[in-house]
Amino acid sequence: MAVTQQEIESRLWDAADELRVAMPEAQYSSVVFPLMFWKYLSDTWEHQHQEFLADNEGLDNLSAEEAHEIEYRDYQSFEIPFIHSGTVQKRRASWSSILATVTQPKLGERVRTSLQAIETANPDKFSRLFGSMAWTAEEVLPGEVLGAVMQAMDRVPKMHEGNMSHDVLGGAYEYLLKRFSDGSGTRAGQFFTPREVVELIVELLDPKAYESVYDPTCGSGGMLIASANLLKAHGGRGYTLSLHGQEAVADTAGVARMNLFMHNLTQFQVEVGDTLKDPRFRKPDGSVAQFDVLLANPPYSLKWKPWAQDPRAIGGVAPQSTADWAFVQHMIASMGPKKGRAGVVLPHGVLFRGGQEAAIRQRVLDDDLLEAVIGLPVNLFYNTSIPTAILVFRAPGTKAPERQNGVLFIDASRRFTKAKNRNVLTTSDIANVVAAYNAKYDADGNPLDPGESSGLGARFVHTAEIAANKYDLNLGRYIKQIAAEEEDLGPLIDAYNLARAERQMTEQRMLAVLSAAGIEGFDE
Template sequence: MRNNDIVQKLWGMCDILRDDGINYSDYVSELVLLLFIKMESENIENGILKEHKLPEYARWKQLAAPSNDDVLLRYRKILNLLSESSDRVLAEIYSNAHTKIKESRHLEQLISGIDAIDWFSVKKDGLGDVYEGLLEKNASEIKSGAGQYFTPRPLIDSIIEVLSPKVGEVIQDPAAGTGGFLIAAASYIRAKGNQAKEISTKEKNFQKRHAYIGMELVVETRRLALMNCLLHGIDGDGEGVVRLGNTLGSAGTLLPRADVILSNPPFGTAKGGGGATREDLLFSTVNKQLAFLEHIYRSLKNGGRAAVVVPDNVLFDGGVGAEIRNDLMNKCRLHTILRLPTGIFYAQGVKTNVLFFNKVSDNAKNSTTKVWIYDMRTNMPKFNKRDPFSREHFSDFEDAYGDDPLGNSPRTETGIDGRFRCFDIEKLLDEGRGLDAIWIKDSNVENAEDLPEPAILAQEAIDELEAALLDLNSILGHLGEDIVQ
């Protein structure tokens, strides 16, 4: 039995939850509360964890053992006690955790089903990967809405391959979601370390507790991230690897400066006019992707590097968008843009890119003079749930990027019809299109069938109009004028 088989079996157990009247959106939350207890036990037996994270009363053996008492009452008590644990990370994970299961027989069925799975065959691949596979399965079900928190693993792995994080570096994701970037970075560093030399005890402690830091706004998503990190052997400090808070608010100022930042920030407009409230973010905007981008380049250490997923409008928007782009290109060397294919995000119809840049300094000017753009979108297949893209699709991009994580490898343009070209920044800006360079003739000109759903197009238009109105009102407010209704 492989990881995917186990994920499918776990997903099949959602039928039990449905029979108990539990909503689709709560399936994963219910499963992972149980699954974390089971996997903690499996990790102990397999030697992945050296000691139990869970107290004895909350371990799988006790939960699954036959008993005369009501298993549902016992389970509810376990969740309550864990939320009050003296272990701060456990208390954070189980804060306000509760089950919506109403019938003991359904809980018994879930416990029996999880117990019946042959876990031995996947131990070599890591039980945490099974857990992450369950999160991916949930994200792939568009109607669950979980896709906004999940970045496809092939994209994450490709980004990490070219940025090549190392032992001793602080790695940040200010919009951590379920922790995919942080976990993949840790796995990459472990694999490289195993190929090279054994790291010291001091280095191991740093990697386990201080190397990775993230922030997530949504309580349930942050719970998944903390569990996911623990199952992958990343403890973090007293608060856990992923902190609960709004990066664009005061909590974001507490994130330490990082050597590497990897992120897929949320897109769209902050509703209710609630843009960034931090005084250290100098550009006033309600567009979340722009505010996060400013946080990211300001939070890098000098010499640090970043890869950030952004929608197309970040490349060409005027006004505050242009100001943030110019500030980024002054403080950082923006050396590579990857135009991503359409349809790769489970719950988003927007077109996206990855910006790769290195921090020079907060006082630097004109740090970006040219940028390399790799077009992985034009004349590519229409990826979707039925036709997913894989890591292999990134192999040509990775070869073109080169071995230097700072983008300094010798590079070769692939010609006027090729996918990789170098552009002079001043010339691009003079053309009035920002950084949105398109040069390959599209042999598959979009027709009505290729366009996103009308509802997606309409929502994008609404978001753009709302953002423009809110930005205008912000300016009017500073001028003491009446706002536009």
């Protein structure tokens, strides 16, 4: 009987749960993902090795060198080498080989040596894949706990394509990502953007076959994977996308690489480094590389060291206190000139803050680079409850004629469903926002067909009106229903204060009557 997706996920979580005696849940990912990927590689290698042996059963006269050449030419796409070659401890750096030694001392050391050997044997594919591997130290993760995790994970069925599709493998990986994020609070936001937010951005940007996709703060790689999944869902071939990402944290970059491999996406490049300080994707002349589709959920209001001189700094340099607009400037510089488009999630402050940010905002609007501002609900993310917005940009001169010299504002702040730890966007919420984004608008900026905006507050606003508002992009300035709510807030506060004062006076009168009657103990 086939094992279901739910059973696979349950067994993987059982393995992760063995770590509860040694570390907080926020740290599980640093151990579970390398082990899971190691098992996947080992199961895949051994499956292909058995096929090689079956197909070449009669070739006993082959030398070891000839057999190795045929196997790696025709069957294997990566190598699982031997460790401790030339010694009595020699063994293959595979999951099953090391699992057989779980009761022996120094298990963590053998695991580390095996993972490092795989990286070294496959530098083009797996360089720095497994991260720092600090968890392999006995003082961090005792050998008996590591052994229990491996034994529990070994109860997951063989993780090769002949036994388990990449859709199942990728789904299991994403399940763990979400489970770790749900349980680890603010730390999760460093590498995991809620899936429905990712889907919305990807739907808005609509990647096409053979396009290049870039995430300058890629975290676990979710936006890159979602781009390929959407293309596949629309009848295209997701593997034709050229995927690129940069991530500041080496271990998180490793999570992204493993995630992409588990989804059978091999045309990717994930680099480690600070995107603002040291962008790793560059042209031969040293300028930043350019891409067709750019998406990001950068760290909000990050303190940074501002550029002294940088060609990315159109309109000025973002203040030291917040790098929000610096990430936008980097993405604008990285948009391809013919069809480059970018979607980025940022806090509402980028829409109206003054000073240096206002100067950058003015330049971006005067150059007609901003296409849309989409207000999202509060409490969507793991690391903050603040309201956020998606900003959509287009390369200079590439906006559709009807979208030129203006910005589309969409209010989706009320479109959410309450979940256990946060709010979520449903499939219909996403579809409605995309419909409003793709709708046509009349000369006054209102939807030509109100049904196409799906009941969302939406309006196309000409740049002249925004300039008259000193380039303030606050949605409440341009969408009536938000403005009305803001206007109603003052009277509501006044009414509340009046009712509160009346209640206090009534309580005082009641207490005075009770006290006069000799009844005490009701006052605070």
